[in-house]
Amino acid sequence: MKRQHIARFTGFVAALIASGSLVWQVNAADANEDAIKEFMKAYHKAPKGTDPTCKKASNGEASKDELKKLVAGYKIMCSAKPPKGDAASWKEKTTKLLAAAQGLEKGGADALAKYKEAVNCKACHSVHKPD
Numbered sequence: 001m002k003r004q005h006i007a008r009f010t011g012f013v014a015a016l017i018a019s020g021s022l023v024w025q026v027n028a029a030d031a032n033e034d035a036i037k038e039f040m041k042a043y044h045k046a047p048k049g050t051d052p053t054c055k056k057a058s059n060g061e062a063s064k065d066e067l068k069k070l071v072a073g074y075k076i077m078c079s080a081k082p083p084k085g086d087a088a089s090w091k092e093k094t095t096k097l098l099a100a101a102q103g104l105e106k107g108g109a110d111a112l113a114k115y116k117e118a119v120n121c122k123a124c125h126s127v128h129k130p131d
């Protein structure tokens with residue numbers, strides 16, 4: 001291939017990647033609407049009288065299946081758009097949560113401590129939860 005062709009091809013691929021991620025972002029924003037609320041209700045706050053999954057996880061009492069669901073949920077959180085606060089901060093917090101939950105799945109000496117720190121309700125709500 002001639003040099004020019006390679007340059008053109010590279011440009012084309014870059015454009016494809018750029019437009020692809022744009023579409024993905026729009027989709028994520030659409031799906032976002034209530035994704036965070038739904039997640040909070042399902043995993044961070046349980047119906048009265050039962051322990052939410054996050055509490056069980058913090059106590060090292062979550063089942064394999066519960067941890068799997070928690071990890072899947074945090075993955076969605078990572079790509080969701082927070083209703084408040086900046087995206088970089090959200091990404092940092094949710095990525096940390098995801099990594100901590102994955103750590104629980106693997107099991108490790110400091111996995112519980114890391115998860116407890118990452119799942120800090122107030123630290124996140126004060127920045128990202130609308131009043």
Ligand code: HEC
Pocket residue numbers: 033034036037038040041044045054082083084093094097118119120121122124125128129130
């Ligand atoms: C990484 C950030 C983050 C962490 C950690 C977090 N939350 Fe949230 N939470 C949010 C955001 C953002 C909202 C607001 C969602 C909205 O209004 O769209 C929210 C909303 C909620 C709601 C309201 C749901 C509704 O129906 O409106 C509850 C309840 C809740 N969180 C419980 C908790 C509890 C309990 C914890 C700690 C165990 C926790 N959250 C940890 C980000 C977080």
